[in-house]
Amino acid sequence: MLETKEIAALFNLIDDPDEEVYSTVSQRITDFGTNIIPNLENLWENTLREDVQERIEILIHKLHYSDLVNDIAQWNSSAYNDLLFGALLVSKFQYPELQTTPVLQEIEKIRRNVWLELNSFLTPLEQANVITSIIYNYYNLKGAEITYANPDDFLLHKVLQTKKGNTLSNGVLYLVLAALLDIPVKAINVPKHFVLAYFKKDYDAAVHKGNPQQYIQFYVDATTGQPFSHKDIELYFKRISVPIASFYFRPISNKRIIQMLVEELAKCFMAPKVQYKQEELLKLAALLD
Template identity: 65%
Template structure:
């Protein structure tokens, strides 16, 4: 790392009691980018003061968060919003050193097992049965209701490691599988529910005129893999006092799915001591709208 003399001088000022001095010093340190993190970690290990260690931890978090903002902005501006990569970026908020290789290996294992059971003669419902059987029975992925006391249920790396997620993360895994296997099934915009619609093979959201419900075979609950009929979904909307409107049957864009994941994740940081974290996550939500 270059600028060693300047860095060492800045490090001696991390414990400055003057808040204005500290803010100037911390801004300058963050300006070096994440390459300075090993230096900060070394300083942390050799610092007896817990207050200084806390400041160093804050600086390291700022550096990781700045890097995440840049990566998410690049994902937002890309021509294709890869859903799996977007979900991994969300996980990097809590696990900045996340390695994607184990996640990709788990996804490939599931994909291969499903692919081995598929053939061109299967009906859409049989496709769904194979997917659900492999994901929820053979791979043993469990689904919880969305609960804000379980942060790890929102992070895809932890969901795959523990084989336990919620409707959002299980739904993302299910849709990623469908994309890899050329199955036209996508998460839709049903309020307060995360379900997947199995569309007719010729359905394209950008070109189809008419009610998209007419192009859906059936639905799958992302939490458990259970299939739902049209009547069951219509009954759910009726119980919610909602119309059977077109907007509920259109697939959510990958960007919108990641926004929903972030919005729900932010609710996990509800304690007064977590206010900064909640604000940061909501800033990521807003970033995707720019």
């Protein structure tokens, strides 16, 4: 732990009722960076007042958030925006001490189980059915509609732990596995729904400038892993009264998927007491524009 007279003096002022004084004190504390977190945790453990503990928790969160902003910015500017790494960065908003190694090991275990069931003689639909069978049946992953009562439903590591996610987080897991297995599944822009599309193997968005829909073989419901047809997607557009356009069938970039994940997670923090988290998440989403 850092030990200085200045830190001791600052800690004595954490409970100051004057908001201007507290604002100055909190800014100076956060200037020390994450090295001061052990001091704050020790102070929290030796503090009986709940209001002071809340202030300490917010200070620790701000310090972790500052690091996360830097990590997201680096991920954003990298040549290859790895979807798995991006999803784990989102998890670190709520769980800054997250150890990623167990998550990577669990992903690899699932990938290997799928890989063992695949072979070059399977049709694309049969390949998709293998992925669905392993994830949703063997591993018992459950899917639910998006609600904003539980932030964990959006976090990949918690989805793996609890075996329960929503259409967005389950879809991210499906996409991560498909990429690791070199299976051409992409998320597309279907409105009001997170839909996965199984593209033809030779499809390249940079080369094929026509309507991407002609290169899609079928679709996958990310919530349940169930495949559905072009006829089904046409009926869906008719039901929501949206004219079909080629834009809706373009693959979404990994950067946009992570941005969507952050934006949806932000909606879990509408209550006044945690609204600062919503503001922070929207700032992270803006970094990805």
